[in-house]
Amino acid sequence: MARLGLSALKTLLQGRGSDRQGPPPPASWSRPFGLGWEEPYTVRYASNLDDGPNHGMPLGGFGAGCVGRAPDGSFNLWHLDGGEHWFGTLPDCQFALFERGASGSRAHALAVQPERDASRPEAGQPLGAWSWYPASTPERSSGTYAARYPLSWTTYTGVFEAQVGCEAFSPILPGDYLRSSYPVAVFRWRLTNPGREPLDLSLLLSWRNTTGWFTNTDPAAAVHFRDDGSPEHNYLPAIGRTEGQRNRWVDAGRLKGVLLDGQRSEPLAEGQGQWCIATDAGLEERHPGLRIHRCSRWNPAGDGAELWEPFARDGSIPDSNNDRHSGNDDPASAALAVQLQLQPGESIEIPVVISWDLPVTAFATGSRTLRRYTDRFGSDGGQAAAIAAEALSDWPDWLEQVEAWQQPVLERTDLPEPLRMALFNELYDLASGGTLWTAASPEDPLGRFGVLECLDYAWYESLDVRLYGSFALLQLWPELDKAVLRSFARAIPAADPTPRPIGWYFTQGRGRVEAPRKVAGATPHDLGAPNERPWDATNYTAYQDCNLWKDLASDFVLQVWRTFRLAPTGEDLRFLADCWPAAVTALRYLKTFDANADGLPDNGGAPDQTFDDWPLQGVSAYCGALWIAALEAALAMAQQLQLAMGLDTSAEQREFGTWLEQSRGNFDRLLWNGEFYRIDAESGTPVVMADQLCGDFYARLLGLPAVVAEERARSALQAVKEACFEGFQGGRLGVANGLRRDGTPLDPDGTHPLEVWTGINFGLAAYYRLMGERDTALAITGAVVRQVYDGGLQFRTPEAITAVNTFRACHYLRAMAIWALWATHTGWQPIPGADREALA
Known part of the structure; x- marks a missing residue:
């Protein structure tokens, strides 16, 4: 196959949107959505880490921290503290879709139902009011997850009348020593109405304010030896910390979203900063009747009905800009929803971004460094919206560049497809391998x-x-x-x-x-x-x-x-x-x-x-x-x-x-x-x-x-x-x-x-x-x-x-x-x- 130029690649991209219902993209790893493993590998030594097989591709730049979205739709990998690991599902960090058509209405969070917390049986089922997407079975697939790092695709089939697909990525670009460090994930959703009647649709993203969580609360972090003779230190992240968090709307140019902020000290401490969830404000101008809703604060500790009931009824969410500061044990999630109607045969592309600005990584007491991306965005921890805005502006170009650098590998059909797949996907460790990448200095101009x-x-x-x-x-x-x-x-x-x-x-x-x-x-x-x-x-x-x-x-x-x-x-x-x-x-x-x-x-x-x-x-x-x-x-x-x-x-x-x-x-x-x-x-x-x-x-x-x-x-x-x-x-x-x-x-x-x-x-x-x-x-x-x-x-x-x-x-x-x-x-x-x- 001849190598494609950028213009030809652009045409190719436009023709293979993320609503693909056919086989997974070439040279990708794929699995039926939410299907479990019968006999996965298990860990050899009890002291070694084994989070189970439900791992998907990480999203986020090198040294910026990353999150992982699994083949069952859950966000469960959180490598946001440099060199440290936390694995766990936050059910309220999730996409969802509402649909109403000739056959009725339905709404599902776009992940399988999360497991109960075995350590807290009194808590019941997380977000019990929510309806979760059905997992695939050996007999029936409800969708497909596929990944070719730094790209992943999730398709949903057999549940909604609409064709639903999402392409997710971060700007991991060879030879680009700045954008490859960005703390951002881009989700390119594509919704298509293949039927003969209009469809009312609403795409929702909910996200927990986790500012202040990802830092070690054990100041000693004393070293001790495991049963295999290797040293380790104690890591106790501040998971669940809420004091001082607040969420508020943000509008900036093409960006319409919600900022998730937290306490900040002087100097800024590890884990402090912001998150931002946002979409393209221009959608409302380009698509008459489309509306972007924002709910700056809802309580994820309960059954989730305050957000879910209006969403499941008609695709709306409470429009509110409540920016009060949280106290202790006072969690705050935010949400946005893009509500629209699709005519028969019509499609829409909805870009959604999640960005974070957590500039500081701390080491031993008194030792800290700034992350590489701060050379572009500064170190005050208040630039999550600026990062998201650049992503909303530049993601088509980033995607074009990703396709361009992957093309030579895709063309090498003399290499078996599983090998080409692994070439891409083994690069995941550069993002999620506890990676550090510091800001520039005179001695180290690239960090x-x-x-x-x-x-x-x-x-x-x-x-x-x-x-x-x-x-x-x-x-x-x-x-x-x-x-x-x-x-x-x-x-x-x-x-x-x-x-x-x-x-x-x-x-x-x-x-x-x-x-x-x-x-x-x-x-x-x-x-x-x-x-x-x-x-x-x-x-x-x-x-x-x-x-x-x-x-x-x-x-x-x-x-x-x-x-x-x-x-x-x-x-x-x-x-x-x-x-x-x-x-x-x-x-x-x-x-x-x-x-x-x-x-x-x-x-x-x-x-x-x-x-x-x-x-x-x-x-x-x-x-x-x-x-x-x-x-x-x-x-x-x-x-x-x-x-x-x-x-x-x-x-x-x-x-x-x-x-x-x-x-x-x-x-x-x-x-x-x-x-x-x-x-x-x-x-x-x-x-x-x-x-x-x-x-x-x-x-x-x-x-x-x-x-x-x-x-x-x-x-x-x-x-x-x-x-x-x-x-x-x-x-x-x-x-x-x-x-x-x-x-x-x-x-x-x-x-x-x-x-x-x-x-x-x-x-x-x-x-x-x-x-x-x-x-x-x-x-x-x-x-x-x-x-x-x-x-x-x-x-x-x-x-x-x-x-x-x-x-x-x-x-x-x-x-x-x-x-x-x-x-x-x-x-x-x-x-x-x-x-x-x-x-x-």
Whole structure:
């Protein structure tokens, strides 16, 4: 298919309105509206997060906070406090539709009936006066939910006479370093009368004032260890806080809506600010007889009759502008309704926006930052209407741009549709992964950026994980990838001698073992946590002593060279020079672990690499191959900086060249067994490690000299395919991390070896594709995508799944490694917009 220009795209958009009643849009994940899951994946460890499978696509910009609307129509995901998670349905945050025609009248909230609160049986059914939309059953569909991030579609069928559909999105635009941060959700409703008689219709949106809710009320947020040995802190959001809230009408140009305001202190505190719900005031001018109603305040704590009874009677709601301030236990919701009549064959498009302005994210006591979008809208917390107004003005252009950047992926019909679907939808984590994106500063003109490793392991940009998961950021928002790596470069020379207990030893029954938090020269594992001072206090995780890890320095060097060489914006010498001193320091520190002077750092027996529950001893294939690739990358950096910038790097070139010669001479001698590479040189563990040659993948990807000979790489990959993929559950789950050569487990109760890691699998698939083994690459990817999207794990993709239908560590960063497969399959085909110059 030829690529469409913007004008052709506009025509296409106009012809495929959101009232579509046919199949879901191409390359989208879809599910019958409200249909439950019979056997979804469940969590492996009781301490890990498991909100169940009712997850839909998040709405909201990177670092701005987001909300999630589920496949049953409910709003249930609220990531509005940077780095924190709250999951729960607010029934009064909802759309509804009234209809009256020849066959009578009906009104339904456009979600399935919410569950009772089991902790408060006396409260009864939430909003008992409301009528809820029927869920689909295996025999009958009442609609469809579909998502292709950042777009989602909900259609409602078989209940209303009208054709009813909604397209929802936020302006997630590659290469746009401002609009991609906006705290706004756009809902493009389309109503069509397919019958022979007029239809009276009314579309309603109700929304709770939640200002002041999303902040931690536990000022200590003390760290403690879970049963899996990982640290966590207490999060007690102020859910239900009402004092000082007020709602009032707002009219500004094309905007007609309601502001939901709250208390504000000086300086503004976390969680303080505004919400706005609004629609296009021009609808009343363009459609005679159409009327926009607004109710600034109604009580969601009761049965909801004060709003629902007039709405269910004729589609109206009480027009009121009551802006009184709430007291304690005094909740306030607001609503607007668009009431109209449609003649036979007539359609109408109704844009509705929800915006929020919660500018401050707070960390440890006294530490705070402003969000990126405040560079456009200011930091007073009173700009929700301005954000909504821009959305109402510009949403058609935003939608056009979304379609334009997605088009190259949609056109690649040589990639299976489930893979193209997952390419889009795995980007969800950039919004809902506890993401932080700060306002600009002189040192960071695009702000500082970070995504959590996951919600269970709540620390930012784990370097070993982003070795895989940052391929999406690199290809779509490369300046943010550079920002993260610059943060690591600043952190490498820093030190923090604070002693901390190491969690892994507790899980082994070995008592208290302490280590300093950060040793000077060691590459940090992560950029800190949301309850401390992210970017400044690194190495939050204490499950292992990360100062001893043997992959982190190599991971940093390889990512720096990768970003320099392959960013769609071109080679950035300033970035390379900024990171060079840290790369030298990191490699020199890692070389100190070369216990026997063979050129290769030695693993120490305790898990000291990304498989941090899997002990390795002596030289290991995984860390050794990464080390060799990193030395090649460092030599390439040194030569580039000397040639292009006149920097004298001759001493480093001699030093790294000597190490490289030694390492290459010993890697195969110590680890090659004639068919594949042993997991390590000293433990004698008889398994095929799936990701044994990640370093060779990176070297080949970056055009560096390969780590191993091609025939040995192919032999090792064949062993991995037979033992860990085809030999594990017949390949239906994906590639297990490590099995015996015959496909049997070394330890039937093992943790990491028997898990299928989603991001590792996507990285492996990219390696197979790079080596020309397309069918194997697609088979691996297809197996993992099926498990995630058929197993109720969509929009919460975990690190690991098992053969007994359990998962671990949802909302995981590494899964965006699926974009490595796009890179290897297409030869780094650029995405429109990703190569635009970033404007500070």
